[in-house]
Amino acid sequence: MITGHFGLAAGVKSFARPVPLWALMLATVWLDIIFVPLLAAHIEHIDPVPGTKGGYGEGIIHADYTHSLLGALIIAGVTGLLAARWWGRRSGAVIGAVVFSHWLLDLTVHRADLPLLPGNLGHLPRVGFGLWKYPWLAASVEAALMIIGTVLYWRSARSTRAPGRRAAVTAAVMGLVGALTLALDLAGI
Numbered sequence: 001m002i003t004g005h006f007g008l009a010a011g012v013k014s015f016a017r018p019v020p021l022w023a024l025m026l027a028t029v030w031l032d033i034i035f036v037p038l039l040a041a042h043i044e045h046i047d048p049v050p051g052t053k054g055g056y057g058e059g060i061i062h063a064d065y066t067h068s069l070l071g072a073l074i075i076a077g078v079t080g081l082l083a084a085r086w087w088g089r090r091s092g093a094v095i096g097a098v099v100f101s102h103w104l105l106d107l108t109v110h111r112a113d114l115p116l117l118p119g120n121l122g123h124l125p126r127v128g129f130g131l132w133k134y135p136w137l138a139a140s141v142e143a144a145l146m147i148i149g150t151v152l153y154w155r156s157a158r159s160t161r162a163p164g165r166r167a168a169v170t171a172a173v174m175g176l177v178g179a180l181t182l183a184l185d186l187a188g189i
């Protein structure tokens, strides 16, 4: 899931005006960005669901550090504290919350592969509501998040001092990025 996360970030921008949009976009996929080098280093990995090609929603994701509940909370807390140094406390709290929102959104779509503790310490049960078992439903939720987020962003940007045309262009670009990431995700790229 990338598009759904972007949609949420766009929606957050509509009421957290002082936080730059790029920072919210980065924060919303921050756990996945940290996941990439760990994936390359074989510390975290993805296995296709048995009997599938490993396309959209067909992965068992062993991101046992970045996507563990405690790991996500720690990453969100540290990122929020760093952001607070640049943009102040309130914006830092918003960034931290957006970083953690990634785990909550992933929780809805992931098959039960998200551990509670880093490295799945103590072998506690893994969690995930498994919406990815119904790919079109999951994709529809992602698209809905993107549409709602983009509309919220556009409406709030239009009502501020920002020139209406710029707000419309940014909203359109976000909508396009959302559509593109969803299309790539569905194509299994």
Ligand SMILES: [Zn+2]
Pocket (backbone or CB within 6 Å): 031, 032, 067, 102, 106
């Ligand atoms: Zn993720």
